[in-house]
Amino acid sequence: MYSFGVFAQNVNVTGLVTDTRGEPLIGVTIQVQGTAHGTVTDFDGKYLIPAVPADAILEVSYVGMKSETINVNGRSVIDITLEEDTGVLEEVVVVGYGIQKKASVTAAISTVDTKDLKQSSAPNLSTALAGRLPGLTAIQTSGQPGNDAVNLYLRGVGTLNDASPLILIDGVPRSNISRIDPNEVESISILKDASATAVFGVRGANGVVMITTRRGQPGKSELSISVDHSLQGFLVKADRLHSWEFAELRNQAYLNDHPGADEADMPYTQYMIDKYRSGEDPVFYPDRDVFHDYFRDWAPQTRVNANFNGGGERFTYFLNVGYIGQGGNFKTEPKSFLGYDPSYSMDRYNFRGNVDYNIASNLKASLNIATYLEKMNTPQTQDLFSNSVAGMVQNMIAYTWATPPTDPGPTTQPGYGIPVNEIVAQSGQDRNTYGEINRRGYREEMSNNLNSSLTLDWGLDFITKGLSAKGMIAFDSHASTVLQGVRSLDTYGFNVARSADETSSYTAIITNSDSAIRLSKGMNTRYYVNYQASLNYARAFGGHNV
Incomplete structure (x- = not known):
């Protein structure tokens, strides 16, 4: 009896990775799909991956470029051209001096948009920012409806005086952030480092919160309607203690301070305790x-x-x-x-x-x-x-x-x-x-x-x-x-x-x-x-x- 085995042949894959202008790309990650086997391109944009199965698929990725998947099909030389991912490179953020591409920003800036803000049911926009922007601390000082004040701090408290950041709404210094409807907001950016003082001087010493409201978009008119209903409750509630339990405990505390005291001297008599327990007189012997x-x-x-x-x-x-x-x-x-x-x-x-x-x-x-x-x-x-x-x-x-x-x-x-x-x-x-x-x-x-x-x-x-x-x-x-x-x-x-x-x-x-x-x-x-x-x-x- 004879048996025959057929095995896929491995090949050494090499090639050159460039952008659409023919410029070599350094540090591009190329990996065999489903494995940890891979490499990155050198200073000339070249790569070499040894022992790649002939039927393997290569995954190619690079920051700012669209990822690619390529079938090897037994080839030993595979040159790759990557296209720019305009969705990443063209993404912009609001900075103190206008709008800038996110890829070119070197300052410490964090951004949150409307979609994230609307996930919170908080009535105060400041409260909705809590935990959504790194470096921003939001401390709510009251739960009163309409007066749920929030203290905002960027990278902690930096002064013994007013440590609140400068708040700009559509480029204008304003303080009514708590009254803004999250549906009005396009994005919120915060400046946390020296870039804040470079533009706003000493007013930006505690950081800057920049709120950009939404604007219309050319095209077909859109109407959006939303209704949300929620319930709010206390995090901590007083434990219920029945009136006869309270009376017995109060008497025990009195006895601890006055050992051997007569019933007539105690806060509650047995007659009163029985009345509380029976509930026959809820006016003067209640269980409130x-x-x-x-x-x-x-x-x-x-x-x-x-x-x-x-x-x-x-x-x-x-x-x-x-x-x-x-x-x-x-x-x-x-x-x-x-x-x-x-x-x-x-x-x-x-x-x-x-x-x-x-x-x-x-x-x-x-x-x-x-x-x-x-x-x-x-x-x-x-x-x-x-x-x-x-x-x-x-x-x-x-x-x-x-x-x-x-x-x-x-x-x-x-x-x-x-x-x-x-x-x-x-x-x-x-x-x-x-x-x-x-x-x-x-x-x-x-x-x-x-x-x-x-x-x-x-x-x-x-x-x-x-x-x-x-x-x-x-x-x-x-x-x-x-x-x-x-x-x-x-x-x-x-x-x-x-x-x-x-x-x-x-x-x-x-x-x-x-x-x-x-x-x-x-x-x-x-x-x-x-x-x-x-x-x-x-x-x-x-x-x-x-």
Whole structure:
């Protein structure tokens, strides 16, 4: 018996790799597909791969060039020509002095585009940048709807003074990044090194954040509509402790400090503990879930956007309309009961129109107009918490932890000879945060931002090719109005029976308060005008760009 084996013959493959102009390419990677067997071209663009199967496939790759796959087909000499990958070489980034090809940028620049930003449901654009740009730190200092302030730092904090980066929106210094709709944004670039100070001087010492908004594209008009709904909740919640558990633990703590104490001296008697456990008297022996008296588990957020863009050879446009509505996690009484709304909420409307018009072959005009209307609502702070909403929130959270689940409340109940639905003070206090956020009034803040700019870009190729002049005037305004309604409220305390021989009751602390609302209003308006003029030069000389 005889057997015959047929084996594919291996060949040594050599050749020359060049670009479309015939110039040798150094460092091109050539690898046998599916293996680690390969090489790179030398200083003359030549390569040699020994022992290559005759039916193998070569993979050829080089930065800035289109990758190729080539069948060997038994050949020993294979010359390769690579084409430029224009999608990579022509990709541009916004730098401080204009737009530049990404391949020619040597500064420390990072960029994020609209697609990445829209993946986040954050209502604040600054928050959406967190983790998306290397070197950028975004620290959110509040979760209040409409006031979720974010501190931005580039490469850490570089000074004891203001360490915030300079923010440019379409080339104009602006600070209202938190109100921008992500659907308006084309890209965001950050300058992190000396290139920031080279262009902007000391103002760029902490880095520069450059936001470029979207513009219309020639061709068929496009309409895009999106609706997003999300829910927000606390990362940490207070653990539920039942009233009888709290009473038993409180007694145990008392015994630890006072060994051998009588039941009459303890904070809670066995009679009271049995009442809490049985639930037969939920008014004076409640099992309160204090956390959910003040907070709800989830707060809704709705975002709606519609944008329209298109145009022809001479005229292009981009129009955007957006809305975001954000509710708060704090429970408040309804407007139908109080006559006013003390809830935490925010409603924001965004409008933008970017228009470009080619007046002549070398003269282009661009008009940007954007406005942001925002309404924020909270309980009043004028007579409370040093006029600080943050102080109010801290107080609410502290009272959530400090209010025992055995406390009656938060409002009086019928059948005890006093007005119903009046505020019950926390044990040991003459007040209750529940009453202060609901019954003391409301705060309503309306703000309106206008950002506008007119730009003329004049090509001066008739003087020398690549020369152009650019002029811009920008007008911004900000107006805010704060309306506060303030009122007083009655407050009652309580006496809880410690035995069957005693009677539980409410006691008056503050009564006959004036429940009429006192209104106050404050207004603030600011205007800002910015003028810019520049002479630009950009030209390609062979394979070089200036």
